[in-house]
Amino acid sequence: MNETPKKENIPLDPDKLYAALEEKIKNSGHPMDLGRIRAAYEMAKLAHAGQLRKDGCSPYVTHCVAAADISVDLGLDEDSICAALLHDVIEDTPLTHADIAHQFGAPVADIVEGVTKLTRVQYTSKEDEQMENLRKMLMAMAKDIRVILIKIADRLHNMRTMDYQTPEKQRTKSLETMEIYAPIAHRLGMQQAKWELEDLSLRYLDPTGYREITEALNARMPELEAFMSSVEEKIQTRLKSEGIKASIFSRIKHVYSIYRKMYAQKLDINGIFDLCAFRVIVDSLPDCYNVLGVIHDMFKPVPGRFKDYISTPKPNMYQSLHTTVIGTEGIPFEVQIRTWEMHHTAEYGIAAHWKYKMDGSSSVVRDGDEEKFAWVRRLLEDQQESDAQDFFHDLKIDMFADEVFVFSPKGDVINLPAGATPIDFAYSIHSDVGNHMVGAKVNGRIVTFDYVLQNGDIVEIRTSKSSPGPSRDWLSIVKSGSARTKIKQWYKKERREENVLRGLEMLEDELKHNELSLEDVQGEEIMTPVLKRLSYATPEDMYAAIGYGGVTAARVANRLRDEQKSAMAEKKSVLDRVSAAAERREERAKKEGKAVHGILVEGLDNCLVKFSRCCTPVPGDEIIGFITRGQGVSIHRKDCENYLRRTRDQVDAGRWIHVSWASQITDSYVTILTIAAKDRSGLVMDIATVLNSLNAKVRNLSARDNAGLALVNISLEVRSTAELRQIMNRLASVPSVTEVSRSGK
Numbered sequence: 001m002n003e004t005p006k007k008e009n010i011p012l013d014p015d016k017l018y019a020a021l022e023e024k025i026k027n028s029g030h031p032m033d034l035g036r037i038r039a040a041y042e043m044a045k046l047a048h049a050g051q052l053r054k055d056g057c058s059p060y061v062t063h064c065v066a067a068a069d070i071s072v073d074l075g076l077d078e079d080s081i082c083a084a085l086l087h088d089v090i091e092d093t094p095l096t097h098a099d100i101a102h103q104f105g106a107p108v109a110d111i112v113e114g115v116t117k118l119t120r121v122q123y124t125s126k127e128d129e130q131m132e133n134l135r136k137m138l139m140a141m142a143k144d145i146r147v148i149l150i151k152i153a154d155r156l157h158n159m160r161t162m163d164y165q166t167p168e169k170q171r172t173k174s175l176e177t178m179e180i181y182a183p184i185a186h187r188l189g190m191q192q193a194k195w196e197l198e199d200l201s202l203r204y205l206d207p208t209g210y211r212e213i214t215e216a217l218n219a220r221m222p223e224l225e226a227f228m229s230s231v232e233e234k235i236q237t238r239l240k241s242e243g244i245k246a247s248i249f250s251r252i253k254h255v256y257s258i259y260r261k262m263y264a265q266k267l268d269i270n271g272i273f274d275l276c277a278f279r280v281i282v283d284s285l286p287d288c289y290n291v292l293g294v295i296h297d298m299f300k301p302v303p304g305r306f307k308d309y310i311s312t313p314k315p316n317m318y319q320s321l322h323t324t325v326i327g328t329e330g331i332p333f334e335v336q337i338r339t340w341e342m343h344h345t346a347e348y349g350i351a352a353h354w355k356y357k358m359d360g361s362s363s364v365v366r367d368g369d370e371e372k373f374a375w376v377r378r379l380l381e382d383q384q385e386s387d388a389q390d391f392f393h394d395l396k397i398d399m400f401a402d403e404v405f406v407f408s409p410k411g412d413v414i415n416l417p418a419g420a421t422p423i424d425f426a427y428s429i430h431s432d433v434g435n436h437m438v439g440a441k442v443n444g445r446i447v448t449f450d451y452v453l454q455n456g457d458i459v460e461i462r463t464s465k466s467s468p469g470p471s472r473d474w475l476s477i478v479k480s481g482s483a484r485t486k487i488k489q490w491y492k493k494e495r496r497e498e499n500v501l502r503g504l505e506m507l508e509d510e511l512k513h514n515e516l517s518l519e520d521v522q523g524e525e526i527m528t529p530v531l532k533r534l535s536y537a538t539p540e541d542m543y544a545a546i547g548y549g550g551v552t553a554a555r556v557a558n559r560l561r562d563e564q565k566s567a568m569a570e571k572k573s574v575l576d577r578v579s580a581a582a583e584r585r586e587e588r589a590k591k592e593g594k595a596v597h598g599i600l601v602e603g604l605d606n607c608l609v610k611f612s613r614c615c616t617p618v619p620g621d622e623i624i625g626f627i628t629r630g631q632g633v634s635i636h637r638k639d640c641e642n643y644l645r646r647t648r649d650q651v652d653a654g655r656w657i658h659v660s661w662a663s664q665i666t667d668s669y670v671t672i673l674t675i676a677a678k679d680r681s682g683l684v685m686d687i688a689t690v691l692n693s694l695n696a697k698v699r700n701l702s703a704r705d706n707a708g709l710a711l712v713n714i715s716l717e718v719r720s721t722a723e724l725r726q727i728m729n730r731l732a733s734v735p736s737v738t739e740v741s742r743s744g745k
């Protein structure tokens, strides 16, 4: 396990290494089929033949043996050791999953394939969230936890032999190890592996810092060792006298933990006192607490440093009592107290428990979905900590059933719903990528747009500026809501003109079924309420929506039809009301005779007056009277054409008489308006609607068409010129009206 390649580059002998591995397996106490393991070694050796390690001389297979060796240390099973020996053959040699499955069975082949997938993961340093994603993804990808354990063994050996890599590779691999593999080892409770991975990474990430600490530790080693053995002895003696059987170990803390402390507390190494840690391992749980009492009796505990991870285990199943005390020399040190079983879990984590179960049956991981991690669940059962649940969640890959994790070519992790396609991937990168997508590659091979992405796939999207944009079919292919929304948005925006035309066409078709044309429904009184009801700002928006499928043409057509029907009914009732009112007034006028009040005729009291038909004066108009033969006084406006013409007639000059309006006017007076307009459909309707809205008392309304020019005559009753002006102004604003005038002028 600890073979370190020599700087002088002496080639390692794989057969010798393998022989040592076999010895280790024999001594591990776990019966295994050595013939099968040797066959795996032979297969790997043959497959990697001619391939060298980065030291430039050792056969590549030495790395495979080393990974298998670490796997044995981790307590992995026979299948894992075969898989560790073969872990690089799918990636680096012509051998396939089928080849391995044929000779060693599907489980071994599956593990190797899993490791291969993890190996293909490219990686760039990213923010924490991305890292967490990546960790989750690695967990999820490894359908079998042994995949990750072997990957850690592989990484550990690669880190141990990193000296032969280029400085750049050393850095990126170390960063990756520090940010991904060490945390995974920690999560799985593999402290030993975690420490080694961290220290090896630090060596390349901050060589100066690393050297500073190791050199300082070496310089103080005699002093530290003397201190450790004296403390060990003191504790052991005392425990013996208390009748407690215990094994005591001491160690210097690992480099990276000292490094972190130095930086966190801004100290140099001489400022850090608790460089040593002690571990007391006992047989039973009650002994743990007994030992704690003894330690606290012997040394002064540092307040706030006691932690009981036995009653509240860490999420990674770690159990132990921790305390920091101050020795007689005034040097603080940490003591961890635990049982042997807890110790195994602390050192090897998941692997330890698995080794545990291994003795009985060899199929912990293959027991079917429910049983797969039942043992983990049992361990976690009594824990109330929420992050214990998180850990379980991470472990139990079935929980990821609704998610798939894939990679961009740059190594970004993209999390998509299960069943997602390259289209979902493209839109999750950016709408522009999706909208200009013309093709996709997965793991370097061209795939169809409906390819279902698998965990760990590396997805590459081909885009083109001249892409015609997303196809409508994509809407039924994509899995993520956001991709669907973005595709619809594109249709909404990018293809507006096309959508408007398309929508208009579809609507016209639909209207035809209802025996309507677009013209029938384009009036404001129909369109406005429909737009409001369907929430569109303009008719074009609505047509566009029909075009891109935001609303069906049938729905819009039905609304328009309904609105058109009720508008027609409304107009008919306006006309009916206007003409009914006119008739009533005509009759009343007949009954009342021609006598009209409100006119004062000079010198004549209460005489008969009538209003001329030519100029129809109303109160407010300047007026003049004409004494008729036998019909009383006829009232004209002073600007009446007839009056102006006839005043020049000397014969009748004496018959003009001064008249004026009474100060109190209670009646209304009939007058006539003429409207000139460009003829259009609905003109008369619109005029009638205006009159109705002003409550004008219309006696008669007639229209005639003269070569595209419409002339509308309205006879109506008003009380004053002011009222009349208001009506005329409103009529003038009716679309296509060019002039509103009073007759007689």
Ligand code: MN
Pocket: 063, 087, 088, 154
């Ligand atoms: Mn490898």
